[in-house]
Amino acid sequence: MPIKTSQKSENKKQQAREKSIERILSSAIALFAKHGFSQTTMEMIANHAKISKGLAYNYFKSKNQIFEQIIDTHLAKQEKFYKTIPPNLSAKEYVREFFNRSIQFAKEERKTMVLISVCLFQPGSVSLSKKMVENVEKRFAPFKEAMRERFRSYGIKEPDKEMILIKTFLHGVIMSQHFNDTTTCTPTIIEMVLERYDYKN
The missing domain is CATH 1.10.10.60 (Homeodomain-like)
Known part of the structure; x- marks a missing residue:
């Protein structure tokens, strides 16, 4: 008892x-x-x-630590979204699925994503600790490597540069959706980018 x-x-x-x-x-x-x-x-x-x-x-210990917990919770949700991407997809299909899931996640978590962006870039913004940055890298390392492998299979000599291109494009699409209604043309834009892999099939 x-x-x-x-x-x-x-x-x-x-x-x-x-x-x-x-x-x-x-x-x-x-x-x-x-x-x-x-x-x-x-x-x-x-x-x-x-x-x-x-x-x-x-x-x-501080509001910085609170902010990092908010980011960590947000990243955990995002990581869960990506974990269900089928592992046997080609580069083109994998990137398409990655785009679609990222955009869907951004829609569902719009308020939190905008809040994080504003807090990180406004005057007097929060500085993420080295531990937090390492946590971000650790969480998404498997997905980055999955993309690198597919890019290598297509003969892309510098997969990291290809990753930067994909990341920059995706951030642009997500930010445009936050501040302008471009939802209707997003699928077309994605397919335009994915065409760069057609000649490698």
Whole structure:
């Protein structure tokens, strides 16, 4: 009996902890979007989350750490999107699927993506830690290597440069969708880019 009671107590503490963290993250997202990263303070986040500032600092050392947690959660969702891409696709089909999933994810996570972009590039923006940058690279390394392999199979001598081209194009499409309604022409634009691989089949 004492063991079960202790376990229940620990479960309640864990649930309370998770709820507090969730409130902190939700409040931070709302305040970063409203006031910007530089103008938002830990005290504002704690007040919005209806917890003490001390408790907020107990879970996060700074608002930078909160922002990195927001990014990490966002990246975990994105990583899950890419993991289901069939592994046996050709370069053209793999890139098409990668484009389509990236664009779909951007639509579903539009608010968070815009918030992250604004916070990273506005004056007084947050600086990502070396650990966070390494985390991003680690998460997406398998997908980058999958593309490199397909580019190599087509005889592309510099697959990393091809990756930069694909990445730049995709970022352009996603940003144009955020700020202008170009949804109807996106499939056509994607097919135009994918034509560069036709002659290699």
